[in-house]
Amino acid sequence: MKLVTKLGLGLAVTSFIVFIGCSKAQPTYSEESLGLRKDNLYNEDKVVPEETHYSKVAPSTGGKTFKRAFQDAPPMIPHDVEGMLPITINNNQCVSCHSPEVAPSLGALPYPNSHMINFRPDTSLAKDGKITKNGKEIDNTSSEKLANVSIKHLNKLSSARFNCTQCHAPQSKGELVGNTFQPDFTDKEGNKKSSWSGSKLTEGLNTLME
Template structure:
């Protein structure tokens, strides 16, 4: 009953709008006014993007950026000249951000999550079955997450070796105004991540299995 009334009201207001629309038919919108960039949409040379300005400051002299949200990977505030690409033989990030070294350089050490193995040990049994964490598995994409592994390691996990896969230098140019306001769940969430200990498994239904 209530639904019918709503639909009825919808039709009435749509037709009012339609009538109103007809009476102001002279109002037109130019293509230039439609997009964010306020110039015609067919020629790229009318658009000058803001310059990309990566920090020139050497590590140790830069100013950190606030995290985008709680436990977001921090952006790199210092110059990465000569550090990229990261290779097996050359990972300078590890040289400064390894726990124990980092503190002496006033850098943050990579956190606990980077020394945690989230990958189940996987092998192939003789009968062709896939074995995960010692258990033969029929379906490797089980959505019950029963093979998720959360194993602390003594050192950096191989999965985190390629730092620039997740951490990128941040340009200081202003592209478009950004009014997003992060609401951090921990007091120092703008400058420190809290993803360790029990928070690693929050919301994950794995450990009971």
């Protein structure tokens, strides 16, 4: 009988403790506190974004270059781009200064060798359904065999690199969001220039099959 009484008392105490723990008020968070702006998530009528201030330094006068954010990161544009965008097939003012043959004389950075390489293999589909890549028949267009990797060196800018602003963008002075990212450069000058050339074009592509 005493054992039953002790067990009953123990269960009662345990239940009471669990009840107290569950009934403790839990902190609540409003929807407005979740975002970076700390404002109404459903109505932006009163939202005033930070004013954008792009560099007004003329391209011809150069400008302080930005350090790369990570190894082989596309460099940011340090000068004014007013009147230069959008880039079209008939108007690309970037290459007039950054092509390797004229960049040194203008004090501009020439686009690297990686921009003068065609990574797009010649792929075709025959009427019988056979797919050829660079003249070789393959099972499918997404073949990951190393033999199907196409690296063709050119003596001019590759058309795949023609739209410069796909990767390069001007920087704006404004309120920044906190960032604790620390780059780990594999090249001693990785924060200044690209090193992606030569053997590095396929180095580290461990998804390719022999």
